[in-house]
Structures are given as C-alpha cells and as structure tokens.
Amino acid sequence: MTKFISFLFHKLTEDEPSELMEVSKSLFERCLFSIKEASIPVMCLGDLVKLSYTNSYKRVISITFDDGWDSDYKMAFPVLKEYEFRATFFIITDWINKKGYVQEGWLKEMSQSGMEIGSHTSSHRYLTRLSEDEVYKEFYDSKCRLEDMLGREVTAVSIPGGEYNGKIIKLAYKAGYKIIATSKPGINLPGSTLINRISIHSRTSLTDLKKIISFSPFFIFQLKSFYLARALIKKTFGIDGYLRLRNWFMKI
Ligand SMILES: [Zn+2]
Secondary structure, eight states: OOEEEEEEEOEEESSOOOSTTEEEHHHHHHHHHHHHHTTOOBOOHHHHTTOOTTOSOSEEEEEEEEEOBTHIIIIIHHHHHHHTOOOEEEEOGGGTTSTTBOOHHHHHHHHHTTOEEEEOOSSOOOGGGSOHHHHHHHHHHHHHHHHHHHSSOOOEEEOGGGOOOHHHHHHHHHTTOSEEEOSOOOOBOTTOOEEOOEEOOTTOOHHHHHHHHTTOHHHHHHHHHHHHHHHHHHHHHHHHHHHHHHHHHHHO
16 A cells, blocks of 8 residues: 655755754755655655555655745755656745745746645634634635635645644635645555645754655654654643743754
C-alpha cells in the first residue's frame, strides 16, 4: 500500500535562518535533490488524495508551504520547476500583495505552471479561539477569493498554527474543502484527507531530511513524541505560554 509523507516548509532564505520557521534555500535545494536521488515521486496533495488503493507507488512525497511568503515565488517556485515537482502552497488571503508576501500575479503564474494553491484561511487567526461562524467565514471567504483569482477550484486548506479540533474539521469540510493539512507529524495512507505533515525548520539538518525521505520509522516516531510533548505543554501553559517558551528555547 502506498505511504506518503508531506513536508511542511514556511519561509526560505538566502542567508542563515534567523527564525525557527525559516529554512535556507540551499537546504531546500538539497532536499529536492535527495528526493530525486531516492527516485520517490512528488505529487501535490490534490493528486495524492486521488490515488487509488491499488496504485503501483510504494512511497510518495508531497511538498507544502504555509503562509504565502514571497520566497514561495522567488525561491521555491524556480527550483520546483527545475525538478518538475508540483508542490502545494497554502496562502493567507488577507496577506496577498502585502510586503514580504506573494502577489496575485505570482499566484496565477504558479497555478498555471501546475502548482497547487490552497487556503491557509483569510487572516491566520488561531481557529480554536473563534466562534463557529467566524471559523466558517475564515474557510469560506479565503476559498472564494482564491477561486475567483485563479479560476479553478481550491480543495485544500491548512490549519493556522496546527490548532484544531473536531468541530473545526467539520466546518472545513462544510466550507467545501476536501483536504485538510495539519502540522501533526506522521505517515499518511491513501484515502486520508486529514493530512499529517512534517515541519521543516531552522534546526532541521540534512541528515534529518534524509531520514524523513527514507521514511525512517524510528525518526518519525521521535517527531511524533516531540509533537505530543509540545501539545501537552500547549495544554498546560496555553498557546501564548507555549510561544513564550519556544522563543526562550530559540535563544539558548
Ligand atoms: Zn501559518
């Protein structure tokens, strides 16, 4: 049965990463090179979830980006085209055309070149803090804006900060999404529409990337354990407390 792993990137940088969610462009390039070297097919999420149980692929990788930084277009897009890999870009629609983020024309070009564009909600507010109506609006408005802009259906959404619960998932399906990308690490199987993703950040090494590309069960177990520990900290100290602890951790 096909297993698939979904990478989650945020911002790429030409320099040394200065924030946790930044990744150097050179590490990204080495990641794509290692995937090609391992001869693992790369698909966007929209194509991946359509794979039947009887397809012939053993392993597939998907590459996703959250937040819609301008590095999506300026750095990731040219390299992806070079490798002929189709990735999924999750865009915060209120931030389109703002300084440091993607522009409307860029998104059209990326979509026309075969990249998948998904929503990362309208405003990126943590959904667990909003009312049901507000959550629905975040999902629905961003979907409509992207569809009007791109002239094609937008079926995938990623959850800001990975903060969700059963109610939020139901509202995403109600707003018309077929694929919901989380920040929970793990391997996915065909038919799953709630997608686990492995977050790549400034502290990820090339060795770590290669372990992920080889679908190392031990390494993925480690990532899951770390995620659960983090979830426990969030539950104990709240999201703000967790973010403060994370900033402190980044400084040591
Ligand atoms: Zn985000």
